[in-house]
Amino acid sequence: MSINERDVGKKDASFEREPARRVFAAELRECRYQFKEGDDEKSPTFVLLPTGERSNRIYLVGTLTEKQRQGEQNLFYRGRVVDPTGTFFVMAGSYQPEAMQQIAKIETPAFVAVVGKPNIYQKDPASSPLVSVRIESINVVDKETRDLWMLDAAARTLDRIDAFARGEGKDVVTAKEQYPTLNPAVFKKMAYDALAQIKI
């Protein structure tokens, strides 16, 4: 089959999109440090994972257990997506109309795949920070996709733990500074427990 050159496009393909990291809920929940590289308004914001990798975007698959429509003038949706290790707090506002339409249609509970941007929020200085995920897209998927994600998330988490132990990667040093009390080994046990829950 020949390729249509009209579809090949111009140089726009050289744009580098931030990859979506695979992270379990129990690890994402521990994030406390976010940073920006560059002063440009458009430079991406990263959340630093405790296992020592930056994340501007994540991809997760779990069970949407609850969703709530909130706000009148500024309509938005909140939802809880659960994996075997914990809960992801997801939200879609009027700046993500496609994501809002998608989540509005979904009946809970359902396996969903979510692509979104993690953010650390703190309501007031007294309360503890909350990591939430601003949805770019959310879609109902099957159990096999959920199981595939578990393998993927476990493999990536173990890769990060290994890299951390070897001291590799530009963000490992920062992670050691920012999360001095966290031992990445706990995430290894977390990954094991998650994998053990997959029933074939």
Place this chain on the structure above:
Amino acid sequence: MYEMDYSENAERISRKFSQKGQTVDKKKIENKLRRLVDEFGVLPSEAERSVTNDLAKEFNIPTLGTSSGSGPGSATEQKKIADAAPGDWVTIEGKVVSLSTPASPTIAQSGILADESGAIRFIVWTKSNAPAMTEGSWYRIESAVVDEYKGIPSLKVHSGTTMKELGTTDPLIPVPVQIKDLHIGIGSVRAKVVQEWEPTHDRMLQSGLLSDETGTIRFVIWKEPGKEQLEVGSVYSAFYALVDEYNGRLSLNLTTATVMQEEGDIPTISGGEVAIHGAIVHIAPGSGIIKRCPVEGCNRALSRQNYCPIHEIQPNFVYDLRIKGWLDDGEKTHNILIQRGVVESLTSITLDAAKEIAENNPLGMDEVFLRMRDILLGRYVVCRGREIENRLMVNSCERLTFDSGEHAALLNRAGGAS
């Protein structure tokens, strides 16, 4: 303020032209020089050169013009082709390696002239009354001028140029360069045809992608008598091809090149397909069922109003399927382009079924987009294809399935000593 005296410079210029039988107005020359130097801050020597060149052009006496960079009054230099830069007046000895059909009656001959250092396009103006050159012969061309068209240097033979055939029969073997070393102008390569694309113009015989182990480059062959299409998967040597720019990338025009099919195979950068395992994290607008312009060789995607940017409203459009999106393996996100056949097998929606949906649904074509998005978004797939300019041209794509062996291996890895 100190007023510079330009009479001496003007006198010098005037003398040059009177030797050629032309009378010039010294006062006018002085004024021109003064303007350049006083108003525009041009150095006096440069002003003199500039005025001389202007007059030389006016009287059509090219030998009096001087090349930039050389001092006033210097003669044209004998140069190797590789050293001839736009703006130079040059004397070159070279071999006519190819002749092409002139694009206009004002051009008597056009083609490519080569020596051991390189090659350059040339044009012989009809007005020059130069004798016709023959392909394969060597010539000494005196006082020709190098200019550029779209960044490509070109040697112009005009009425002030003298030309004589040399007796030499030097075979002159062109040396192919690697694709990564090609630059705008003329180039020779040895490369493999790795892709063929649908023609986008009815005068286009073929376009596609050439590759060697250092890179890839688009090629095009325009329809001309005797031109033949290249075979995908075959290796060719292309001598004296025109290297220009298309859509911001280098492109090789083989229409006037000498192209020879080679025996055997060569390694190419995109020789092997890559297989990327990952999740589809985005389906871009313009995916699903689309309408294409029916004009032969056009094939552009039409807007909702059936509007082609070139051929305007096209009510007799042709339907097609494609998916544009992002495939993410957790480390890198790959821009993917999936063609109709693969879209059909991946989504189980055929082009006919998609047409049916588009024509009988209140949302029309959007309904096809939404259905395909819901089938593919967030799913794990393996896409195989060639990566070109950061985009994966997908030749096959399948859903991933759960592998219990991988599961067991990961349990071992996570449960091992920490």
